[in-house]
Structure formats: structure tokens, C-alpha cells
Amino acid sequence: MKLYSAPGSCSSAAHICLLETGLDFALVKVDLGGDRRLPDGRYLNDINPKGYVPALELDNGEVLTENVAVLQYIADQKPESGLAPANGTLARYRLQEWLGFVNSEVHKTLGLLFNPKLAEVAKPALLEKFGQRAAYLDQHLAAHQYLMGDQFTVVDAYLYIVLGWCPMLGADLTPYPRLNAYLTRVAQRASVKAATGG
Ligand SMILES: N[C@@H](CCC(=O)N[C@@H](CS)C(=O)NCC(=O)O)C(=O)O
Incomplete structure (x- = not known):
């Protein structure tokens, strides 16, 4: 997993939760005050056409956005972390x-x-x-x-x-x-x- 995040922004919540799970992930820092160019030469808009963070690139290449979805997805990767109650409850x-x-x-x-x-x-x-x-x-x-x-x-x-x-x-x-x-x-x-x- 790859988290596109601007430190201090709402996307840091996903960063905290990934650390809580202990799962492997890469953090790609985005400078929202700059031109939003990423280290690989692409721009944030190439990852999330809505132009904001957080964006979570999954191992299959799909990109998940919106805090509400991203945070629950992270929690569900490690249910034993207790970061979210079981689905359906x-x-x-x-x-x-x-x-x-x-x-x-x-x-x-x-x-x-x-x-x-x-x-x-x-x-x-x-x-x-x-x-x-x-x-x-x-x-x-x-x-x-x-x-x-x-x-x-x-x-x-x-x-x-x-x-x-x-x-x-x-x-x-x-x-x-x-x-x-x-x-x-x-x-x-x-x-x-x-x-x-x-
Ligand atoms: N609806 C989005 C909003 C995310 C959001 O507000 N991200 C801010 C940082 S806290 C951002 O990237 N702003 C840059 C922009 O909107 O251009 C969500 O809930 O995930």
C-alpha cells in the first residue's frame, strides 16, 4: 500500500492508522502548498483527480480516496488492531x-x-x-x-x-x-x- 499524505493535513490520520496496524506501507509526502508534484514526476491529480489527500494506492493499483473510506479500509486490513468494530455490527x-x-x-x-x-x-x-x-x-x-x-x-x-x-x-x-x-x-x-x- 502507498499513502499519499500531506503531513499535518487530515491525511495524517490514515498515517497514524497504518502505523497502528503494523502493516507494510510506503508514505508519499505531498506538498499541498507547492505544485503537488510527486517524487516520481507525476502530480497529485494523476493519483486523485479530485486533487486532494488522503489517497491510498492499493497493492492491485486501485486508488481509494475519502477519509471515511480510507480509514475503514486500513482498519479492515488488520481487524485484530481494534481500529474498527466488525462489519455488519x-x-x-x-x-x-x-x-x-x-x-x-x-x-x-x-x-x-x-x-x-x-x-x-x-x-x-x-x-x-x-x-x-x-x-x-x-x-x-x-x-x-x-x-x-x-x-x-x-x-x-x-x-x-x-x-x-x-x-x-x-x-x-x-x-x-x-x-x-x-x-x-x-x-x-x-x-x-x-x-x-x-
Ligand atoms: N472529502 C475529502 C476531503 C479531504 C481534504 O479536505 N483534504 C485536504 C487536506 S486536509 C486537501 O488535500 N486539500 C487540498 C485541496 O483541496 O486542494 C475527505 O474527506 O477525504
């Missing part, structure tokens, strides 16, 4: 529920704030929406170590990475003590340290 749908929440409510709300073309006037409304999502997470984590309970799963890697953007975006996490404790817990994992240089 209610717990798996709960994981997908969380993945949907992190993807569309957290990642994409924060992601808009990176856009230099975003009007200043739009920022408070986005930050307010983010605050509501953070408060919900904080409340959930009062009774749980990780989003799915006692087990670290792919969605924790995803949430950890996107919440890491908060200081750059002016999104204040100090009102959410349980969320902060959770981030500290996740940060201690060897896979997270290795993928983020922590």
Missing part, C-alpha cells in the same frame, strides 16, 4: 456515525477557515458552529476514554488531527476540559507521535 454503524460527524461537522467546518478567500464576516458563525460541535464532543468524552468507548479507533486518529488545527484557526479549545484530556491521551500513542513528529 451496530458498533460499526456507530463508528460510521462518528466518522460522518468528524468529517462533515468538524473537519469541514474548520477546513473552511483555512480558505484565504473566506470573508472575515463569515468567521464568527463558523467558529460558533465549531464551538457547538466541540461542546458535544466534550460532553460525550465525560463518560468515555475514546469516541467509541474504551477502544482507540480510526475516528480518534481523525478527530485528533483535525482538532490540531484549532490554534492556527483561532478556534479556542480551553472551554472543553474533557476534550483536552482526550487529546492529551491520544497524543501519547506511539503511532501519533511517529506520524506527527511529536
